[in-house]
Amino acid sequence: MELHQLKQQGLVWNFDHYQATQRQPTGFAALDTLLLGGWPTHDLIEIVSAGFCGENRLFWPWLCQMHGLRFWINPPASLYGAALPQAIRPYCLQIDTQSHADALWSTEQCLQSGSAGAVLLWLHQPLNIHQCKKLQLAAHSGRTPLLLFTPPQQHRLPLPLAVSLELQATPEGLQLHVKKLKGARTGASCLLPWRELFPLFDDTSAALQLHWHQVSGL
Amino acid sequence: MNPLWLCVSFPCLQLDMQLAPSPQNASQCVTQDRVTQDANQDIHQARLTPHADHGSWHVAECTAPTYGAEHTANLPLVLLDTKTMCVVELCTTAQQAGIRHGMSLALACALLADLQVLPYDPANNQALLQQLAELLHHVCADIYLQGSTALLLRLDPMLQLYGGLARCLTVIAQQLAPLQLRYMAGLADHWLAASFCLEPITTASAATTSQANHVADANTPPLCLNQLTPRSLADIEIPLAQLPLPARTIAQLHRVGLERLPQLLALPRADVQRRFSADLGHFLQQLQQVQPIGVTRFLPSEQFCRQLEFVWQPTQWQHIHRALQQLLTLLERFLQQRQLQAHQLCWHFAGAEQQQFEVLVQAGGGEYLQQHWFALTLQKLASQQLPYALRRLRLEAQQLQARVQQTTDLWLPRKVAAAPLSPAQLLALLQARLGPTAVKFPTASADHQVQLQWRLYNCGDTLPEQHSSVAWQGPPQLRLDDAATQRWLYRPLLLWSSPQPLLGAGQKLSALERISSPWWLGHHELRDYFVWQNAQHQLLWCFRDQQSQLFCHGAFS
Numbered sequence: 110m111e112l113h114q115l116k117q118q119g120l121v122w123n124f125d126h127y128q129a130t131q132r133q134p135t136g137f138a139a140l141d142t143l144l145l146g147g148w149p150t151h152d153l154i155e156i157v158s159a160g161f162c163g164e165n166r167l168f169w170p171w172l173c174q175m176h177g178l179r180f181w182i183n184p185p186a187s188l189y190g191a192a193l194p195q196a197i198r199p200y201c202l203q204i205d206t207q208s209h210a211d212a213l214w215s216t217e218q219c220l221q222s223g224s225a226g227a228v229l230l231w232l233h234q235p236l237n238i239h240q241c242k243k244l245q246l247a248a249h250s251g252r253t254p255l256l257l258f259t260p261p262q263q264h265r266l267p268l269p270l271a272v273s274l275e276l277q278a279t280p281e282g283l284q285l286h287v288k289k290l291k292g293a294r295t296g297a298s299c300l301l302p303w304r305e306l307f308p309l310f311d312d313t314s315a316a317l318q319l320h321w322h323q324v325s326g327l
Numbered sequence: 328m329n330p331l332w333l334c335v336s337f338p339c340l341q342l343d344m345q346l347a348p349s350p351q352n353a354s355q356c357v358t359q360d361r362v363t364q365d366a367n368q369d370i371h372q373a374r375l376t377p378h379a380d381h382g383s384w385h386v387a388e389c390t391a392p393t394y395g396a397e398h399t400a401n402l403p404l405v406l407l408d409t410k411t412m413c414v415v416e417l418c419t420t421a422q423q424a425g426i427r428h429g430m431s432l433a434l435a436c437a438l439l440a441d442l443q444v445l446p447y448d449p450a451n452n453q454a455l456l457q458q459l460a461e462l463l464h465h466v467c468a469d470i471y472l473q474g475s476t477a478l479l480l481r482l483d484p485m486l487q488l489y490g491g492l493a494r495c496l497t498v499i500a501q502q503l504a505p506l507q508l509r510y511m512a513g514l515a516d517h518w519l520a521a522s523f524c525l526e527p528i529t530t531a532s533a534a535t536t537s538q539a540n541h542v543a544d545a546n547t548p549p550l551c552l553n554q555l556t557p558r559s560l561a562d563i564e565i566p567l568a569q570l571p572l573p574a575r576t577i578a579q580l581h582r583v584g585l586e587r588l589p590q591l592l593a594l595p596r597a598d599v600q601r602r603f604s605a606d607l608g609h610f611l612q613q614l615q616q617v618q619p620i621g622v623t624r625f626l627p628s629e630q631f632c633r634q635l636e637f638v639w640q641p642t643q644w645q646h647i648h649r650a651l652q653q654l655l656t657l658l659e660r661f662l663q664q665r666q667l668q669a670h671q672l673c674w675h676f677a678g679a680e681q682q683q684f685e686v687l688v689q690a691g692g693g694e695y696l697q698q699h700w701f702a703l704t705l706q707k708l709a710s711q712q713l714p715y716a717l718r719r720l721r722l723e724a725q726q727l728q729a730r731v732q733q734t735t736d737l738w739l740p741r742k743v744a745a746a747p748l749s750p751a752q753l754l755a756l757l758q759a760r761l762g763p764t765a766v767k768f769p770t771a772s773a774d775h776q777v778q779l780q781w782r783l784y785n786c787g788d789t790l791p792e793q794h795s796s797v798a799w800q801g802p803p804q805l806r807l808d809d810a811a812t813q814r815w816l817y818r819p820l821l822l823w824s825s826p827q828p829l830l831g832a833g834q835k836l837s838a839l840e841r842i843s844s845p846w847w848l849g850h851h852e853l854r855d856y857f858v859w860q861n862a863q864h865q866l867l868w869c870f871r872d873q874q875s876q877l878f879c880h881g882a883f884s
Contacts, residue, residue, distance in 0.1 A: 161865035161882040165820050178750055186821035189881055190769030190781030194815045203767045203783060204757065215757055222748040222756075251747075278864030303836075307866070307883065309817050310836040310858050 136170030139299040143287060144272065151252040152271035153245050157261055157288065160185060162278035165229070166306050168256060173197055177226030177253070180204055180219045183212050184231050200226070209234050213244070220247035220255055229256045241268040282306065329483065330617055331492070331557060333499070334513045334521035336477040338428065339416040340455050341406055341447070343508045403439050406447040407432055415447040449475050458657075459503075460625040465664045466498050471518075471622040479518055479622055493553045500528075500552040512552055517560035518619035523569075524558045526550055560614075561589050571621060576607050631661045631669075631724035640679060640716035644708045647720065652701055654722040659697040661724070668693035670726035672700060677719035684714070688759060692751020693728060699752065706759035776844045776852070777822070777880065819868040819881030826878035829869050833861040839871075856880070 115121040132147040141147050148154060148171055156164050165172075172179055173194060181188055182204045193201050206212045212230065219225040236244075236257075248255050261275070273289035282302035287295050303310065337343070403424060406416035412432045424439045436442055452475040460470045460478055469481035482495055489495035496514075503510065513524035529549035565588040567580050580603070585591050591599070591611075600608040613620045633654050641647050662668060670693050674686045688707045694700055748756065757766050767783035774780050817837075837858040844852045854870040859879070861867060868881035 159863060159865070161821075161867065161884055163866055163883050165884045166816070169816070178753070184821055184884070186823045186882065187783055188767075188769050189819055189822035190771055192815055192818040192820045193769060198769060201769065202754075203769075204761065205765055205767075206761055211761060215761065218753065218756055222753040224748055224750045224753050278866075280864060307816055307836075307858075 133171050135167060137167070137301055137305065139301060140167065140285065143285060143297055143299050144290065145293055148254065149271045149291070151248050151254055152291075153241065153248060153255045153257060153269070155257045155259060155268070155270045155273040155289075156276060157259055157273065158276035159261065159278075160258075162276055163283060163303075163306050164258060164276055167283075167301075168227070168229075172227060175226035177224055178202055178219075179226050180215075180228045182206070182215055182219075182228065182230045183233075184229070213240060216244060216255065217247045219251075220244065220253045221251040223251045223253070225251065225253045227254050227256060229258065231258045233260070235259070235262060235265055236268060238266060238268060241270065245269055329516050330481065330518075331483040331486070332515055332518045332521040332619075333480040333482050333496070333555075334473065334477055334515075334518075334525065335480065335499075335503075336511045336513075336522070336525050337456070337459070337508055338476060338511070339418070339509055340452055340459075340476060342404060342416045342418055344455055344506070402443050403441065404443045404445065405435060407444050409446050452476060457625065459506075461627050462502055462660070463499060464625065464627050466495075466502055470625040471619055472625055473522060473619075473622045477522060478625075479521065479619060481518075482514075492557075496553040496555065503552075512555060513558070514555040515558040515560065515563070517614070518622075519614060520558055520560040520563050520565070523563050523565045526555065528552050528555075561592060564589065567591065570610070572610055573604075573606055576604050579603055580607075631658055631727075632721065633657050634719060634721040636719050637717055640718060642713060642716050644705075644713055647717065648705075650720055651704055652697065654720070655697040655700050655704070658700065658722065658724055659695060662695040662727075662730075666730050667727045668695040668730040669700075669724040670694075670728065671724075672704070673723040673725055674704065675719075675721035675723070676713075676717055677721070678715040679718040680715075682715050686711075689763070690752070690755040691758075692749060692755065693731065694752070694755070695730060703755055703759040706756060710760065710762070774844075777842060777854070777856075781822075819866075820884045822868075822881040823879070826870070826880045829859065829867070829877035829879045831862050833859050833867075836860055836866070842870075858883070 112121065131150045132145070133150050134147040135141050135144065148168070156167075158164050173196075177200065179197065179201045180203075181201070183206055184203065188201060188203045190198060204215050206215055209232075212232070216228055216230050219228045244255055247253075257270075267289075270289055271291045273287070275286040275288050277284040277286065279300070282300050282304075283306060284298060284300050286298040287293075289295055290297075402418075403421040403426075404418045405414045405421050405426060407413070408415045414426060414428060414430045414432070414435055417426050417428070421435070421439060421442065426435045426438055426442075432444070453472070456472055456475060456478065460472060463478065463480065464470060467480045467482060467485050469484065471479040473479050480499070482492070485495055486492055489498060510528055511525040512528045513521045513526060515521040515524055527549040529551060567577055567586060567588060570577075570588065580586075580591065585594075596608075596611065599611065635650050635654060637647075637650070658669070658672075670690055672688045674688065675683060676686070677683045686704075686707055688700070688703050690699070690703060694703070754766055764785045767785055769781050770784045771781055772779060835857050839855040839857050842854050842856055844850055853873050856868060856870045859867045859869040866883035867879045868883065869877055869879045871877055
């Protein structure tokens with residue numbers, strides 16, 4: 110097979126060309142540098158973590174500025190409305206499915222509908238290559254990103270993901286390690302300190318003000 | 328302008344409706360039937376039968392042979408009047424074999440040994456005729472049902488709208504053409520004359536197949552509908568014996584040498600009333616009226632309810648896909664003609680032994696297109712098994728509302744403006760497959776307790792305004808370095824429905840925040856919430872209750 114055929118099929122990328130594709134700044138300078146400019150806007154992004162370490166916080170600036178519905182599919186607990194800014198809260202929906210197949214079907218429908226701004230999917234079973242490819246096609250056709258949250262796994266097939274980022278919570282902050290980045294070499298890492306991710310946690314006065322503000326806002 | 332009446336007669340309505348493929352699915356019929364027959368050799372085409380009570384479709388006892396549509400179309404098939412045992416309707420194959428209307432069953436069977444016979448049901452014919460009237464109602468509003476086989480349309484008020492008679496007739500022919508019905512039509516300046524000057528009419532598709540297939544036995548080739556010329560009542564030699572007059576009056580007329588209606592009309596009215604009975608005078612007076620006598624005016628139904636009976640018994644959902652599409656096509660036509668949309672459909676599935684169950688399909692934003700309702704219905708049915716063999720299928724449209732014109736904002740992003748599915752359509756699709764409670768959105772309630780303050784509500788009952796419309800505002804333009812926005816980061820994104828005991832070591836990252844339930848409700852509870860980082864450095868939202876027990880309530884995902 111010729112090189113240009115491989116390029117047409119998306120199996121080989123030109124590095125310069127891929128850098129020029131549309132990316133959305135993450136809101137964190139260190140992460141932008143790590144991802145060559147930001148998140149890819151309509152592709153598959155995998156976050157590998159043990160959970161509850163602020164992984165959604167990485168997408169928060171992006172989620173707050175995009176159009177369309179944001180779907181949380183099978184999150185480990187219920188969405189808490191108080192954490193969602195009022196401007197985007199009507200566009201945030203949670204889907205709970207009974208089976209893995211239903212979760213994949215829902216994700217595909219949301220991605221290719223064109224009405225979704227982003228789809229966040231928690232999976233407890235590993236994806237096959239063909240499943241991943243199908244979701245990728247749906248993300249491309251609907252121009253919608255899929256944020257895939259998976260637990261750490263020892264052995265796994267390489268999947269056609271645009272970004273695969275492994276998160277490790279440390280006392281200092283969140284350690285980000287690039288497992289895969291389409292169009293770039295892998296292995297880079299950076300540390301996002303907790304203060305940058307959650308600036309209010311160690312500010313007691315701000316927390317108290319927040320409480321009264323929210324209560325009066327009801 | 329003189330009155331102008333069009334009489335359209337369908338002498339083989341039941342047979343034609345059953346044998347002709349539906350217009351929308353004509354290309355899919357063969358494929359689907361082949362698939363169906365592979366799955367079950369006993370399967371053959373569903374039979375559409377209308378319900379006489381409320382314009383829906385109803386059951387008809389049927390001993391049809393077990394063949395598919397393409398096979399049934401080639402069989403000699405007749406409908407028989409079970410009282411007189413005479414042929415009422417016949418297919419073209421039977422007609423080519425020499426069978427005619429009114430022929431006795433014995434003679435028909437002598438002509439054709441493998442003749443297939445079905446019982447004729449006048450009520451079915453009447454309801455099928457109502458369906459045709461509904462089809463033509465948006466072309467001409469003045470429609471009357473004449474018996475169970477003919478429609479009477481008053482065209483003169485509509486001519487100005489269509490720009491002439493030829494155009495008006497063309498539109499009517501276009502409405503009837505997809506059904507591939509055999510019919511005759513007559514055009515006259517009087518409602519009585521129109522039904523006595525019927526001529527065989529051909530459609531373009533029928534002309535290409537075979538003109539000889541037409542039901543009429545006339546030697547003249549069939550005309551197109553727009554080639555009809557108006558006739559006058561005085562020009563048509565209507566036998567007096569066929570008029571709705573008492574036999575005694577007709578005998579009197581025959582005795583004085585009057586055989587045809589023009590002869591009677593040529594006599595002075597005063598002489599007729601003086602020499603004959605009052606019935607004849609009354610009849611002549613009725614002839615002068617504009618409104619037809621002895622017919623039923625058609626009024627379209629405001630509710631959609633159609634029923635379909637299977638002459639075979641499908642046992643899998645895929646066997647009834649075509650039947651679903653047929654009913655949904657009728658629904659789409661019904662809704663389009665009235666500028667309506669339906670928010671809920673109710674499918675009634677009835678088995679052979681009086682079993683029955685219902686399936687509700689909802690579309691929060693409202694739908695009217697057949698393809699969208701079909702997709703929703705398939706997703707809904709995919710989650711359950713067909714419990715028994717079906718005999719009957721009924722569709723009711725519920726929650727009808729005026730259709731909302733979806734206006735597209737010029738400033739919408741291209742992605743949103745060109746989305747294949749609107750947000751409401753997407754939610755309806757998800758709910759159809761996953762159930763009405765699977766899709767939720769967070770909503771605030773006036774309660775200080777954390778677990779009650781924000782709840783997830785199902786999208787099934789009520790959709791938020793933002794979802795049901797395309798009122799997509801621009802991007803919120805939230806800035807996370809803004810203090811007003813940052814306060815949202817202090818709350819956990821995920822919350823467990825019931826707090827879990829907090830175990831293990833860790834460190835507290837924030838000050839205590841006291842949240843208490845209102846004492847006036849009788850259940851006073853104090854909780855001191857704080858952010859906790861456990862040994863795995865996970866960020867949790869925990870609280871200490873009045874008994875100093877520690878619980879974990881949420882997580883910063």
